[in-house]
Amino acid sequence: MxxxxxxxxxxxxxxxxxxxxxxxxxxxxxxxxxxxxxxxxxxxxxxxxxxxxxxxxxxDLQVGGQNSTLNEDNTPxxxxxxxxxxxxxxxxxxxxxxxxxxxxxxxxxxxxxxxxxxxxxxxxxxxxxxxxxxxxxxxxxxxxxxxxxxxxxxxxxxxxxxxxxxxxxxxxxxxxxxxxxxxxxxxxxxxxxxxxxxxxxxxxxxxxxxxxxxxxxxxSYESKYDIGRAATNRSIDNFSNFTEEENLGKMLFLNPPPLGGLGCVACHGTEAFITPLQSTNNGLDAESTTDLGVYESTGNQADIGAFKTPSLRNVALRAPYMHDGRFATLEEVVEHYNSGVQAHPNLGRILKDSEGNPRRMNLSQEEKDALVVFLKTLTDNExxxxxxxxxxxx
Structure with missing residues (x-):
């Protein structure tokens, strides 16, 4: 029974x-x-x-106004x-x-x-x-x-x-x-x-x-990046556990344009690689039609086409990319920022040149490859x- x-x-x-x-x-x-x-x-x-x-x-990031990672904690x-x-x-x-x-x-x-x-x-x-x-x-x-x-x-x-x-x-x-x-x-x-x-x-x-x-x-705090960062005084210094290509990608990502980089860290800040405070329009489209992004929540015209930016930790595992999954690979994402940013009215400031047009980064194939391999160092297998x-x- x-x-x-x-x-x-x-x-x-x-x-x-x-x-x-x-x-x-x-x-x-x-x-x-x-x-x-x-x-x-x-x-x-x-x-x-x-x-x-x-x-x-x-x-110690070169972009001003960023707190330490632990100071960005949103726990109530x-x-x-x-x-x-x-x-x-x-x-x-x-x-x-x-x-x-x-x-x-x-x-x-x-x-x-x-x-x-x-x-x-x-x-x-x-x-x-x-x-x-x-x-x-x-x-x-x-x-x-x-x-x-x-x-x-x-x-x-x-x-x-x-x-x-x-x-x-x-x-x-x-x-x-x-x-x-x-x-x-x-x-x-x-x-x-x-x-x-x-x-x-x-x-x-x-x-x-x-x-x-x-x-x-x-x-996430146990990636290859973290191992290298823990052994180095500054994030921008070459990491001993990185290849030359990975260090090049790190420099391009972390440094602002005046120091030879791309300023990616402005939108993917702190050691958590996440935007601390605001959503961004990253020029996916020249205009927003069916999906208005943050505007749908706020009603603020400046938020049309803006979306929250997730952390880049484990980004190599998270294909496809963007809010609509339009990019199948990291290579496509890098190429978007290199040559494909559109002139949306609310385009983020960091993606504009001095005349207000979408930036064209004109990266070499070597630099694009280096950015991709750097992003892969953010994978936390633990x-x-x-x-x-x-x-x-x-």
């Missing part, structure tokens, strides 16, 4: 994951199955007390990262039952070994529909000091952002009431909420806080293989 009950519970769990069965309060998953469902360590992973390299605490005082909170967030992030039919999770569009982005141009929602924009990589979301999220920055905080895809009619398709009811009806969440918040009560506020904690924990960021479901 016990074996029969076990098999029935497994069948119900399988059907629930496919969205073919919805359990009520009286039909919760057997708590004895919890260890069969989740692969969580007895001692919680460390999310809250990360030892960052010393270069995250300083700023009301939602500091805890190990238990981020652990709960990890389970929620990978749980497909947070979608209407149990077919997609947050992780479906933010894949760990793809830098928490999606290799498809547009992601697929729970019912197979396409998302409006390409999935933005989540690496170093912690270090965007302005704290707004999505390509158009429509979410004022990360806590607000994490709930919106769940409710989106294309992406995950749940109401918040249904979300809470599903989690309440799933036994493996009870101890996770107790550990994170002191009791088993499920609320949308607690769901959003724990998801935000997990996303903020997705930080992060993209770290178990604490991986799928906890067996």
């Amino acid at each position: 016990k074996k029969i009950k076990f098999r029935i519970s497994i069948i119900l769990l399988f059907l629930f994951s496919l969205g073919m069965y919805s359990c009520s309060e009286s039909e919760k998953i057997d708590p004895q199955l919890q260890n069969e469902i989740l692969n969580l360590p007895n001692e919680l992973f460390n999310y809250s007390n990360i030892t960052f390299p010393s270069h995250f605490s300083t700023s 005082t009301t939602n500091q990262i805890t190990d238990a909170g981020a652990t709960l967030g990890r389970v929620l992030f990978y749980d497909k039952n947070l979608s209407k039919n149990g077919r997609v999770a947050c992780a479906s569009c933010h894949v760990q070994d793809k830098g928490f982005s999606d290799p498809k141009i547009l992601s697929k929602g729970f019912d197979g529909g396409d998302t409006r924009r390409h999935s933005m990589g989540l690496t170093n979301a912690l270090f965007y000091r302005k704290g707004t999220f999505f390509w158009d920055e429509r979410a004022a905080t990360l806590e607000e952002q994490v709930l919106l895809p769940i409710q989106d009619e294309v992406e995950m398709g749940l109401t918040l009431d249904t979300l809470v009811a599903r989690i309440e009806a799933t036994d493996y969440y009870e101890p996770l909420f107790k550990d994170a918040f002191g009791d088993k009560t499920v609320t949308t506020d607690r769901i959003s806080k724990s998801l935000a904690q997990f996303v903020r924990s997705l930080v 992060m993209i293989t770290d178990e604490k960021f991986s799928n906890p479901f067996r």
Whole structure:
């Protein structure tokens, strides 16, 4: 009899994951199955007390006004990262039952070994529909000091952002009431909420806080670049672990034009390689028609065609590129900035020449190649293989 009950519970769990069965309060998953469902360590992973390299605490970049990386932290005082909170967030992030039919999770569009982005141009929602924009990589979301999220920055905080895809009619398709009811009806969440918040009560506020904690924990600081930077006094000095080509690419990226570089760091600042405070129009088109970018959130004419700039950490893993996924390779991205920037009315200042026209960088093939190989040094293999960021479901 016990074996029969076990098999029935497994069948119900399988059907629930496919969205073919919805359990009520009286039909919760057997708590004895919890260890069969989740692969969580007895001692919680460390999310809250990360030892960052010393270069995250300083700023020696040649572009003025940039703080150290750690000073760009957007964590609110009301939602500091805890190990238990981020652990709960990890389970929620990978749980497909947070979608209407149990077919997609947050992780479906933010894949760990793809830098928490999606290799498809547009992601697929729970019912197979396409998302409006390409999935933005989540690496170093912690270090965007302005704290707004999505390509158009429509979410004022990360806590607000994490709930919106769940409710989106294309992406995950749940109401918040249904979300809470599903989690309440799933036994493996009870101890996770107790550990994170002191009791088993499920609320949308607690769901959003724990998801935000997990996303903020997705930080990169162990790439080839970081190894070289840690052994060097200044970011612009040649790194001993870099090839000549990689050092050339680094110089072109970090130095402003007066010092022989391209000033890329103006839009990809700090050691997190993320824009600290503002979105940018990068001249993808001469005019904006179907997608007006940040303007759709602010109504400010100066924001037409501007989009949030994600961190370049793990960028080599995150093809395709831009908000619409129009570029398939890093080589195409570099060529855009070299020769393809369009004269949009809101084009970012750094991309204009002295007469207000789009800059033409006139890079040699050697320089373009060097930029690409430098960007590949920002890949953090430790992060993209770290178990604490991986799928906890067996």
